[in-house]
Amino acid sequence: MTINAQPRAARIVLHGRSTWTVVDSRGLPIDAADSFLYWLRATDKSPNTLVSYARHLALLFRWLEACRLDWDAVTFEQLCDFMFAARTGAPPLGPPTGRSAGRQPATMGAIAAAVREFYERHRIEGRGPRDLRLSRQQANSARTKYHFLAHVESRRPVETNRLAPRRSAGDEDVRIIQFEEDFTRLLAAASTMRDALLLSVLYDCGLRIGQALGLRHGDLDPMRRRLHVERREDNVNGSLSKQRRTFTVEAPARTFALYRRYLLEELEPASVESDYPFVNLRPGRDFGRPCSDGNIAQTIARVGAKAGIPRLHPHTLRHTHGTALAKAGWTTAEIAARLGQSHASSADVYIHLASEDLEAKLASTAHLIWKPGVPAGAPR
Numbered sequence: 001m002t003i004n005a006q007p008r009a010a011r012i013v014l015h016g017r018s019t020w021t022v023v024d025s026r027g028l029p030i031d032a033a034d035s036f037l038y039w040l041r042a043t044d045k046s047p048n049t050l051v052s053y054a055r056h057l058a059l060l061f062r063w064l065e066a067c068r069l070d071w072d073a074v075t076f077e078q079l080c081d082f083m084f085a086a087r088t089g090a091p092p093l094g095p096p097t098g099r100s101a102g103r104q105p106a107t108m109g110a111i112a113a114a115v116r117e118f119y120e121r122h123r124i125e126g127r128g129p130r131d132l133r134l135s136r137q138q139a140n141s142a143r144t145k146y147h148f149l150a151h152v153e154s155r156r157p158v159e160t161n162r163l164a165p166r167r168s169a170g171d172e173d174v175r176i177i178q179f180e181e182d183f184t185r186l187l188a189a190a191s192t193m194r195d196a197l198l199l200s201v202l203y204d205c206g207l208r209i210g211q212a213l214g215l216r217h218g219d220l221d222p223m224r225r226r227l228h229v230e231r232r233e234d235n236v237n238g239s240l241s242k243q244r245r246t247f248t249v250e251a252p253a254r255t256f257a258l259y260r261r262y263l264l265e266e267l268e269p270a271s272v273e274s275d276y277p278f279v280n281l282r283p284g285r286d287f288g289r290p291c292s293d294g295n296i297a298q299t300i301a302r303v304g305a306k307a308g309i310p311r312l313h314p315h316t317l318r319h320t321h322g323t324a325l326a327k328a329g330w331t332t333a334e335i336a337a338r339l340g341q342s343h344a345s346s347a348d349v350y351i352h353l354a355s356e357d358l359e360a361k362l363a364s365t366a367h368l369i370w371k372p373g374v375p376a377g378a379p380r
Helices: 031-042 047-067 076-088 105-124 180-189 193-203 209-213 253-267 293-306 314-327 332-339 344-369
Strands: 008-014 017-023 135-138 158-161 226-229 247-250
Touching (some): 031 047, 047 076, 076 105, 193 209, 193 253, 193 314, 209 293, 209 314, 293 314, 314 332, 314 344, 332 344
Antiparallel strands (some): 008 017, 135 158
């Protein structure tokens, strides 16, 4: 059986818009997965979420078919076997393209989230294994001590995913770059003003890639140096702001200086007519069309490699921005408002990263503060 004859994620056109589903070995939509993805579409999940869930569920159904198991009769132990096969890349769930080893913890966490939401959604509708429970409650969360409501959370249980891999102390959830030093190298490595402007929007303004690619020229206000971020579900490139409410972001002078150069040096000479600032500039069928998330992610990775920063992801720039705010003394509520996050607790990770950075800096400069050989607390 070839890989194309196995269950897989497939792009489809529904009501004139491109979206995703999961098809079986005959190329027909799998009803359970298709109805779940239909629900995700109905609740306005982003295109990135849809394609991610479709691919993860395709792995599940590929494994179920190989093991001759029905999705609605599977046990928790069998799903644990699936997670092991996915993590190690065992047949029929080979490792991701371009990798010789298994899947990383972050990927396994995303797979676990997709599987849990898939089964729990069907359980609400009275479908699926009757006794299968993929959520558990624990008294404390690993992130509670960094939470600004820690005193409240400690008194109530926290739900966790029974399939998700446990995190060790060495696991890194958030990756950042060195601040202005690395960013200056990235700007120098950008081959177009479009890419330089995009780097600034992600780094200087902290936008998500979907928010950046969903911008229109009218959303950039040079006079007030602001970006207007709006969730639009009709973006032709499928980009979508994860934040449902509209918000504005103050931008530094650098962002609009790059925007001005982009307009004068690239868009005007090429006679590009588009409401979207970030468009394809290479000659061909897609010239002048809005950029897609996937293409821009590859572009950012190439710019990073050229600048000596391997595996650079657009979200790395957003995380770096959030951590910079924490180091500058911003509170979680202020950082969350700046990043367009609904809950202040979402910014806890940046406060934590800033604290770790300060601890490391203290350790490296302790000899400049305390005299060698003087016990702590001793008079000087």
